[in-house]
Amino acid sequence: MSDARAAAERAARDAYGRLVALLAARSGDVALAEDALGDAFEQALTRWPVDGVPRSPDAWLLTAARNRIRDVWRSAAHRRTAPLPDDPTTLDALARDPLADVDPDAVPDRRLALLFVCAHPAIAPDVRTPLMLQTVLGLDSAQVATAFAVTPAAMQQRLVRAKRRIAAARIPFVVPDRSAMAERLPPVLEAVYGCAAVTWRQGAHDLAGEARHLALVLAALLDDEPEAWALAALVTLSLARRQPRGVFVPLDEQDPATWDAELLAEGEALLRRAQRRPGVLGRFRLEAAIQAVHADRRRTGRTDWAALRTLYVALDAVAPSLGARVALAAVVGRVDGPDAGLAALPPEPSPPFQPWWATRAELLARAGCTTEAAAAFRRAAELADDDAVRAYLAARAG
């Protein structure tokens, strides 16, 4: 790929979410905004490598997309099949001059509103994260389908349905006010976290970088939300510890020298920003702090298990989950010995939970119960959905 093309792709990618959000906020129609922008994108990728990347890529793309939307609004087909917007100024603004009230060099950032649309309670939880990956980060539905291990056709259908719903039910493009924020922010944070988790589990470095970008955008836009900064810290710190694809090395056996020092420093700085903001200690602040304790091994050469135990106890109180309970049992096993860890392990979960079996196996192995440990490792290996993890667990089973 030529440098010009790469630069064009980066500029376009960076503008994508901002522009979809801006265009969709005008019409309430995400699908139309994406189609128009996709068209503008295509033009950019042929023209920019030849003409050079424009001084303001946003304004260039916005104008091109505006022209496309104008064509659609004017087409007889659209007039026949869709009701006109009730506010005639919407149509005029879009069709005639969307830049009339927009400074082309300072396109307003509507991504935050779009994030709240994607994670709206009226959107099914299982499509919130895919919708963000597509509309805010500009991934195509095939990439999103891969990340969620479903067929592109099935993913496409889910996304189309969600976008139709946004337009048909008229989900507003607004950032909730303070009173509604407590209710509306958690699903947004969850969905952004989902973007990050999905992308780094897939081992797709580019995608994971995009998810981190999204977390950073959210934190910057909300600014005073400690949980948003903590989420950005959590995503950054986790990303810093990515291991090469195809091999699984448990966290405490990883060589800290292989971790990305720059990302670790940035993650720690983000966590400090979260800590400086007032507010109750939330789930993401605790999870980021847990990551920071692990990251600290790079400096100190040892893991502060006691600190981890305190943090996991707090996490279990603030945001109880099976995952946190199992992780706490693993830490108790480190601090107080494998028998105490086994006692701290919750009862066998149903449906089966891979980390529960892996943790139990590890604790049994350290307690010297070799046969039972091997059986538990085999069970954990069966449940693993990642090839590298499965291979590691199978090897431990002997």
Next chain:
Amino acid sequence: MRYTILLHYPEMTPEDMGEDAWSEGEREFTAYAATLQAAGVLVGAEVLQPSSSTTTLRTVDGVLQVQDGPFADTKEQLGGTFVVDVPDLDTAIELARRAPGVSWGAVEVRPGALYTVEGVWTPNA
């Protein structure tokens, strides 16, 4: 934009519920209708009689059948509807969460597609 707020709840009689609880329910419906009216968003509302008094028409093999009841298996029945005209889904949800019945049944919010003005269908927007 018009939204219909549909209230689904288990059907009860004043005998099942007790007179006091029943009149409390009536007070809630009165207050809710008054709130929507005062907000200038109420298009129309209907509290329905129990499904035992309903009649269903359908065509089976080309023959019109008229039968009593909807014979629904669900415990919850459509008990009433409120039609409101508000700018967006969030506003409709905000009104729906205050509907009587939200504590004892499901409240559904559905955007309308078309409605009639003087008998002529008009797109909802």
